Amino acid sequence: MAPAFICVGLSHKQAPIAVREQLSVTAEALPERLRAFSAVSGVHELFLVSTCNRFELFAIVERGEIGADLVQSLGAAAIPHALVRQGDEALRHLFRVAASLDSMVVGEAQILGQVKDAWARAQETQVSGAQIERVMARVLGSAKRVRTETAIARGAVSISSVAVELAGKALGQLRGATALLVGAGEMAQLAARELQAAGAKELIVVNRSPARAEELAREVGGVAASLTELPALLEKADVCLFSAAVQTPLVTREQMARVVKARRYRPLFLVDLSLPRNVESSVNELENLYVYDLDDLEAVAAQNRELREGELEKAEKIVEEELQAMLRDRRERNAAPVVARLRAQAQAIADAELARTLSQLQGLNEKQEKSVRAMAQAIVNKLLHSPTQQLRAEVAGDKQDLARAAAALFELPEEP
Amino acid sequence: MAAALVHLSLLAYSAAAGCYLTWLVRVSPRLVAAGRALLFVGLLAHVGAFAAAPHVDAPWRGGQLFSLIAAAAVALYLLIDLRSRVPVAGAFVAPLTIAAMVPAHLVHAEAQANAPVLTHSVILPLHVLAATLGSGALLVAFALALLYLGGEKQLKGKQGGRLLARLPSLTLVDQLGWQLTVWSFILLSIVIVTGSFVMHSESGNLLRPDAKELFALLAWALLAGLVQARLVAGWRGRRTAMLVVVGFLLLVGSYVGLLAGSPLGVSVDARNIVSIERAAG
Structure with a gap:
């Protein structure tokens, strides 16, 4: 078996x-x-x-x-x-x-x-x-x-990975980037790991509670800074992630307009995961600043999920194509021994008959002998052409009846 | 022979544009590979066309200059793509290349250069070479600027989109555009200086008050301002992309001026295919 x-x-x-x-x-x-x-x-x-x-x-x-x-x-x-x-x-x-x-x-x-x-x-x-x-x-x-x-x-499908992916769209590779985390909750921790995985070099944690900022900084291998340093840090960072629990925005349009100039228009990606929001939404209108809040990220994630679903059928088709190609190859390989044995047997008969005939036909010149040999080979090839094709097709279709019948009919020797 | 090669290159550029544009809709690495290969084949045929007509002693004649600019743009794009893999830019560069070759089809083959006296001097070939490379670089920078503006709109608008999905990153597009802008500024500076020499030899004046000169100077001045603003104030992104678009349009204005001012003007006679074809007989 x-x-x-x-x-x-x-x-x-x-x-x-x-x-x-x-x-x-x-x-x-x-x-x-x-x-x-x-x-x-x-x-x-x-x-x-x-x-x-x-x-x-x-x-x-x-x-x-x-x-x-x-x-x-x-x-x-x-x-x-x-x-x-x-x-x-x-x-x-x-x-x-x-x-x-x-x-x-x-x-x-x-x-x-x-x-x-x-x-x-x-x-x-x-x-x-x-x-x-x-x-x-x-x-x-x-x-x-x-x-x-x-x-x-x-397209990423989780909030934190969507944020990192979009930051990459704006800034290019995040390898060597400076990330600023404003707030030190669970969200900040998750995002920090995602940013580190993407290659961010420096993680700066800012929080109203300096102790918590230092704790998170230690956990993620970053440095803690005071909230009063925020304007200066905004000039330095490439990606900023806000998740602080505050009632009024920490970052206003007016403030960021100054930051843009101080940064010499270097792009800055701001992710606002807090509610109420830490960043005024109009900041997004400023040049080279991109602000994404929770709803924006969730919308992109949903869009990506939808896109992936839409591609499922195409992907399943490719998988099925490849699987069937592999099964076909395997079946053809299985057919090969029967075909090989059949051809070997036919060739052996033809060679024996050819030797006997040539020994009886004395005085043939080289050209005539070559013609007789070619005729014998042509008979073998023509007789076996159709059975070979049928056997290959039948076995490729996962049927073994014909292979067994051929083995019995021609009394083919067993596979070694 | 030259005519057949020009047709082959146009065909290859068109097929490449088709591949890249289809790739925007349907992601497939094969389309990108095919687009890249077709652009390369088109460029080889294009260069072959110039080589096959060595007796064309004035390649700056009328439409042939546009043909040269198209070839330069394709070569520059392929170099950029080799380094930074920006197939999405191919979807802009390939159609623009075809657009640049259209004037080559329309301009009368007999359109003459302004300064036959200097035909054998080094100044005129240098002028033409700088104009070709500078214009080609600005054409690719223009394509990248359009790409930047489209990508930035989608990223700011938070709607996503095919263009944004295919973009490497806005920063990379901006940097590539900046490098090309600097090169086109340097080359256009050479064009203006050598052009003044040519003009002086022909008429005794350094400048000729016509549309071609005016638009070329405006384009150069705008690029000079842009380079200055980037280096001094750090301008980048949307505002520089918009300035590149304006700069390129001014350069197009200069070429329209060149065509309008050529002795035989623009012909729309379909029989006047490409000047190189005529020249090659």
Whole structure:
């Protein structure tokens, strides 16, 4: 029986976080876990995608039923939620996971890296081999096509990432930028992490309570400053994030008009996450200043979510195209042995008959002998042309009847 | 041969414009790659056309100058794109290149340069080279300025949009536009100085009070002001983009003046295809 491709596990779609966190595997424990799964009887190759949203084992096994054994090895908490996918369904799932079509936030960028990493770790642990490698080449190619040919990964969908993305649109790369955080609440903390991830070099935290400003500055590796320094800091910063709880705006149009000149018109991106707002909305009318408040960011996030949804169909089509191409290739490869044996047998008969005939026909010159040989080859080719085509087409359509019939009809030798 | 190459380059530029404009609507890296390749092929054919007509002893004749400017603009854009990857600018530069080549199709092939006396002097070729590169640079800067203004409007308006989604960043567009503006200012300065020499040799005067001279001087003065304002007061962004747009329009005014003042004027005779074709026979 041919080996089967299966997927065993669960994701955010089947299990709550309480279950998923029980399955989570640390990087250190991963090799041991992989070896344990690999030790299950009938498992040839495997790799494990373990993220906060999924715990899924992709494996080449002797037969599909081994999936049930692997479910048992996941542990009691996982058993009621775990799914076993087999054959084309399992492959399709892997293609969709890598292309981020099965993610909680469709189109998110991390999953492709996580899948690649999971495969690399399995290779390092020597539990993944050539069969998975062939599958992964197609899977990664398909995911790349989805990312480049559709807009599914474009546009951030969370408030803080939208803010960072828009700041990038105004300022370019944020690597080396100076970010000013006005307010030291949870929002500021989240945004600080996002800005740091985007490459911001210097984080300055300003708050009415200096103690809290210093605390956050310590947490995010920034420096604390006094609120009285705000005008000077506005001249220095590239991105400002406001989340202070105040009743009147901290930044007025008049004040910012002066700041613009002092900055020599260098662009400044202001994100206002507070309610009531910290920045007068008319500041946005000033040159090279961009002000985005919560509603603006949410509107962009919603627009991006809508855009991604609109691209889903296109992305699914690419995944299906790539999957079908891989399945077709595989089936054609499966057809090759029958065709090869048929042709080898026909060629052997033709060669034997040719040798016998040539030994009987004495006195042929070189040209005549060449013609006889060509005639024998032409007969073999013409007789086998149609059966070869039919066999390839039939096997590519996932039918084996004709292959079996050909083997029986021509008494083809068994595959070595 | 030269005529066929000019047609090939126009065809390639048009196809490139089609690719880039389609890319604005439908994201596909293949469209960008195709646009880039077509622009390159168009440029090679364009340069080939000039090389295939070496006996054209006065490439600054009438329409051929526009053809040179178009080629310079494409070459400059491809260089910028190689360094900074701004395919969205291609959607502006490619159509503008085609627009720059239209006068080459309309101007009578026999339109003469003003100073035949200096045909073999180094001044006139230098004048033409500086005018070609300077105008090409300003054309690309104009495309980038339009891009900046459109992108800035969408970012300020908070509505998003295809243009903003395809933009690298406003700062990068502004910087590239600034670099091109500086180069076009330097080159136009050379154009004006060498033009005065040419004029002096021809008529004894340094300046001729016609539309071409007036618009060229206005464009140069505006660019000078812009460079000064950027260096001294730090002007950038919307106001510099608008000034570049005005500067480019003034330069276009100068070329309209050149055409209107040429001895044979502008011909709309469809048979007068490209001056290079005529010259190449």
